[in-house]
Amino acid sequence: MATLFLELSPELEQQLLGLPPSDKLRLIQLLAQSLNDLWSSPSPEPSTQLSEFFRCSPLAEVAATGELDLSRDRSVPGDRFVL
Secondary structure, three states: OOOOOOOOOHHHHHHHHOOOHHHHHHHHHHHHHHHHHHHHOOOOOOOOOHHHHHHOOHHHHHHHHOOOOOOOOOOOOOOOOOO
16 A cells, blocks of 8 residues: 555544545545645735846845945947847
8 A cells, every 4th residue: 555645544534434435435535635735726926027026035135235336337338249
C-alpha cells in the first residue's frame, strides 16, 4: 500500500474501506472538486505594476540609503550609439 500523507486512525480507515462503492465514488468526486477549485481559484496576490515591484524591492532600499546611485550620468551624450 502506498504511503499516506494523511494520518488516519485505524477506525476511520476501516470505516472508509467499508463504504459502498457509490459512497467511495462520491468521496473521490468531492476530493477532485476541491482540487479543481484550488487550482482554478485566482491568485491570492493581485498583480502589481512593475514600478511598484521595484519600489518594494531590496534594490530600492539600497538606493534610498545612498549606497547605490541610480541617477543618469548627464555628461554622456544620449545619442552615443549609432545603429
